[in-house]
Amino acid sequence: MIPFASHAQNLVEIQRAREVTNITQDGEPIRKMYDVRLRTGNIEMVSDSAWQFLNRNELRAYGNIEIETPDEIIWSDTLFYYTDQELSLLRGRVIIEQDSTTLFGEKVDYNFFTKVAFFEDGIRLEDEGGTLIASKGTYYQNQDSAIFRGNVQLADTAQYAEGDSLFINRKSEYLELYSNIFVADSSNNGLLTGDYLQADSTGRRYVDGNSYFRKISADTTDTTHINSDELLLIEHDSVDLVRSYGNVRVWSKDFSSISDTLLYDSSTEIFELISNPIAWHDNIQLNGPYISVQMDSNEVRQLQAYHNTITVQEDSATGRLHQIKGDTLIADFEEGDISRLKIYPNSQVLYHTTNEQGEPDGAVEYTSPQTVMYFRNGDLQRVVAGKNDGYFFEEFPELAERRLEGFTWDPELRPTRPDTTAVPRFPPVPIERPFTLPMRYLEYLQQDVPDN
Template identity: 25%
Template structure:
C-alpha cells in the first residue's frame, strides 16, 4: 500500500511540476541590461540598485525598454526608468512616457506623464497608464484620448481599458466619441478596433448636423455609419421626433427606422403619428408608418384620431407637411367621424381631403360624395366642400330620412353642428314635415320632395329652419300616407350608420359590422357597402 501510494504521488507530482516550474521560471527571469553609457552601484544611493545613465536599453520576456536613465533593482527584479521612456512590445505596440515603474515578476508597467501608446490602428494619450504585458491589458484612470489612425475617429473618457490581444476597448465616465459625421456622448462604451463598432450602455446622445439621437443601449458601426438604438430611444430631426422600442439609423443617407411602439411627434404642426413600424428620411423630411398606424391631430380634448393601413408624411415645395393615409381609412373626433379608402391632410391650412367612397358623420348627419374636403379650425370643423354626387342624410323617424342632394355642396359649421348648406347644380331634397306637440311625439304631416338647381338650407340644432330654392323650384308635398313607393329615396341614397366609428379604438375595426353595411340604398348591389 505504501509503495502504491508513493507511486501515485510521484506520478501526480511529475504531472504538475512542469507547469509550476515554467510559471516560476517566467516570474524569475531577470531583466537584462543590453546597453548603458554609464553604470554605477552605490549603497549610499540604494542598497540594491544599479544606476544606469545614458542611452539605456533593457529587455525582459521579449519586451525592449529604453530610457535616458534608470535604477535596476536586482533583488526585486524591477526597475524605475526616467525620461524618454519607450517600451516596445514586438512589432505591434509602442509605449512612451516620462517615468516607468516596471515589475518583472508580475510583468506590469506603470507609466506616468506625457504617455503615448501606439499600435497599428490607434494612438492613446494620457498621464497615467497601467500596462500588463502578460495579459496585454492597458488601463488609464485619470482621463485619456484615443485617435484612430485609419479614420480620424477620436475618443476621450475618464477611464479606459485596452485589450490589445482582442482589440477591444472599454471606456467609462464622460465618454465622447467623435467621428466625421456625428459625436457620441455616453457614460459607458465598448469599442471593437477590428470592426470599428461602438457598443454603449446607459444614457447616450448621438449628435450630428441634421439629427439628435438618445438611447440607453445600442451600437454604432463607425466604419459603415450605421447604428441601432434601444431602450427609451428617440431621434429628433427638423421638427419631428421619432421614438420606438428600437431604432436603426443610416447616417450615410439620413434614414431612420423604428420598430414597435413607434411614435412620430411634429412639435410645430401639432400632430402625432403612432404605429409599430416607421421609416424617416432626414433630407426630405418624409416618414412612413404602418402596422396599427394612427395620426392624432392635437386640438386639446377634441383631438382627431385617424387610422389607415399606411400613413405617409411628405414635405411640399414650401416645406409644409402633407400626410397621406392609404386604404381602410377611418377617423374619430367627438363631433366628427369618417371613413374612406384614402385621405390627405395638409397641415399648412388644416385641410382633410377624403377619396374613394368617402362617408362623413357629423352629429345626426351622414354625408356622402365623390370627394369630400374638410376645413378644420381650432375647436372643430369650419366648413366642408363636396365635389360631385354630394348627399346629406339624417334620420327623421322610423324608415324616414331627410335628404339633400346636388352636384356640389358646401356646408358651414358652428360649434360642431351643421348650420348652413349651399347646394349648387341639380339640387334635390326630401324633407319630412312634422307638427310639434309639447309633451307628445311629433306628428307626421307629410313628405316634401323638391327639385331645384340651387338650394340654400339653414339649420339649428340639426333642425331645418329655412330652405331657399333658387331658379325654378318644382316639388310636391305628399301626405304621409300617400307617399308613392320609391319616391321617399333620392337616387344615390345610402344609410350606413353601422360603419360609424364610436371611439378612437373603433377606427382600427376592419371587419364588416354585424347586419351588413348599408341599411338601405338605391345604388347597385356592388356599391352597397363602402370598401373596407
C-alpha cells in the first residue's frame, strides 16, 4: 500500500510476511503475501493476506485487516486500494477510529489524503457525546463535519433526535436536521417536531415548517403545546425563550390562544401575543392587538390587553355573552377564577343580569372613563365605575343578541388539546454495534483495559 499523492509511487515495504509468492496471472505480475505486515509512507497495515498488482497500482487485502496512520486506525474484512485514484474500498466489518470518534459501516470508500469517508450501506458514529446512526453518510475528518441521509437518529443520555437527513459540525456543535424531525429532551421535558431544525452549542434551536413544541411542567401537572409556522427556542441556564411566528396556536389546561407572533420567557412566565391575537381562559375570550398573559405555576394570574380591546365572557348559567371593551384591560385571577377586571379609559360594558332563580332578567349597558369589576369564584360581586352614561334594559327576547361595536366571539377558533402525541418513527438506537466486532479490534480495545 502506498500513500496518496499526485506523484504516487508503487513503493511497498514488506516488514513481515510468512510467505511471499510472485506469480503471473492473465498476463500481469502479482505479488501474493500471507500473514503480512506492510508499510508505505506513514501507513502501516497487517492482514491475513495481500495481493499487490504491480502493473496497475492496486493492492488487495483480505482478512483481519488493521490499518494505522498518524490520524486514524481502521479495521476491515477486505480492502481494495487504488493508488492512482487515491481511493480505498473497505468492505465487510469496517471500523474507523479517529481521535475520540469511532465509525462503523459495512461498505466504506475512504481517501487517506482528503480524510473523507463515504458510508454507502449504513453508518454508526460513536463519541463521548452519544451515538448517531443513518442509512448512508459522509464523514469529513479535517472539517470534523458529516452529512447523513436516510433514517437519521441521534441519541445520548438526555436527548434523542431523528430526521431524514442531517448536516453536523461536531467541533462547533452546529447541526441542521431535515424533514420529519423529532427531538425529545428529557432534561427539560421538552419536545420539538417540524420540517427543518437548526441548532448550535449556545442552546439555540430554530424550527421551520409545521413547528410543534411541547413542554411538560417540572411537577408534570401541566403540558403546554405550541404550534406555528416557525419557532425559535433558546435554552440558557434552565431558562427557555420561545419565539413563534405564523399561525401560532397555544394550548394548556388553563390557557389557549392564537396569534401571528408569540414571545415567551420561562423566567417570568409571561406569554406575549402580537398581531391579531385571541386568548381564552375558561369561558372568557379576549381580543386585542397586543395581549400579555402572566402565568404562575401553570395557572393564569393576569391577562392584559392594550389598544381597543374587547373581552367576552359566556355566562355559565344563561349562556348569554357579557361584553367589556376599552383601551386597556387588566384581568386578575385567583386559583383559576377571575377576581378583578379593570378597563380604562373609555370603558364600555354590556352585562346581563339574572333573577333569584338564575334566569335572564335584563342587562346593564353603559360607558365610563374607568370600570373595575370584582368577582368571587368567577361570579360578579361588585362594580365600581366613574361617571357613566348608560341604561338598564328590561328583559326581552332579542336582548340575548345585543352586541357592542367590535364584538367578536369565536369558540370554533379556540385551540384544543392535540389528539395525538408526537412519537418517534424509528425504534430506539440499538446499544449493540451493527456487526460482530473483528478480532484485531477486540484486541485493540483490550489494550486500554487496565490490569487488575
